[in-house]
Amino acid sequence: MKFVYFASPMCSWCWGFSPVMQRLKASFPANNIRLVLTPFRIDTMQPMDDALRNYVLGQWHNVHKATGQPFDFSFAMPIDFIYNTRLVCLSIKAFSKQLPEQELDFLHTLQHAFYTENKDLANEEILIELTSNYAIDQTLFADDINNNEIADELESDFKLCQQLAIQSYPTLMAENDSSYAMLASGYTPYEELVVRIEASVTS
Template sequence: MADVESSVAATAKKRVLYFADPMCSWCWGFSPVIAAIRGACQGGPPIRFCAGGLRAGETRPLTAASRGYVEHHWHNVETATGQPFDYGFFDREAFVYDTLPSCRAVVAVRSLAPEGTLLYLAAVQRAFYAENRDVTREDILAAIARDLGIPEDVFLPVYRSSEILESTRADIRLTQGLGIQGFPAIVLQNGESLAALTIGYRPFEDMKDDLLAWLAAPPLSS
């Protein structure tokens, strides 16, 4: 817990912490919501993506039972949020649902182009959920970065670096240390004070007033 406290206190300022995983279906459903939160925060506190590591390091292929479980969630998210899904994904054989590569890729973009982090996250989500692209592959992740203006020869060395891997693991440790077990999660940081805006999916309108009240509050001294 000391590591968690020090990592939060290290940036004792007002900001929005967004805990998510690119291969979390409810995070894909939340994509329009985080865009609305970003709009509300325009010119104010920054939004920092924190990699959740939903299934980071998974090595076992999806079984028939686990495919059914995932598909059930996709239908629920589609019904609740209207976000599109390509169910051709479930025709894949022996797919290993390892979320570490996509988490690592978003952390790499966070390092290279912080202002583009959420745009890249949304592009990876769309590629996976709506276009049935395999975002466990670094060539796909690099191609998505290229489409957003980051050349592959810039993206790949950073993505592959030990520093980015450690930053991703640090994000996951922070997520676990704060006891966050559901994604997406929004935590509002003001100085060393942390307050959860949501743990799990919520429509923007359901939390808009709380967010605006927090935005209007003065920064706390550290």
């Protein structure tokens, strides 16, 4: 069985779902899980105001309560922080060009940096720094972030999200011969997900 995982590196419920995906990855070969990036906050251009900051922190508390995932609730972002995910999504595509089998690991690295260390993932220098623990050519990585081919790959992900009407993040689907079956729409505990996977296999 192949899985398609629809997620955003700066979606707090996707961070809550990260341990579930880590367990799923341990149970299945990495090449059986395809990451599709979603257009969550992809075109935001305005700096975060107090209302949005309070809303985001409220979501973080909800995710922490439901999943136990850690957060730095100080949310010590720059005053002009723009909650835009395009650059960090491009960085995942650039990373995958070199180390596709570690794509989910890098997603976890980015999520951990944002949610527990308040790293600004809209900063290219920080994104490059976060590749330090991987056997990656950082110069090529930086070039690829700004590569049109990488941008086109990201747009292809967004188009698939649109075609499949993906509205909840995270979403996990089973893929078989270009047909898709829903396994999880929104956060789902691992034990419940396994039951759904087993039912999908036997159906």
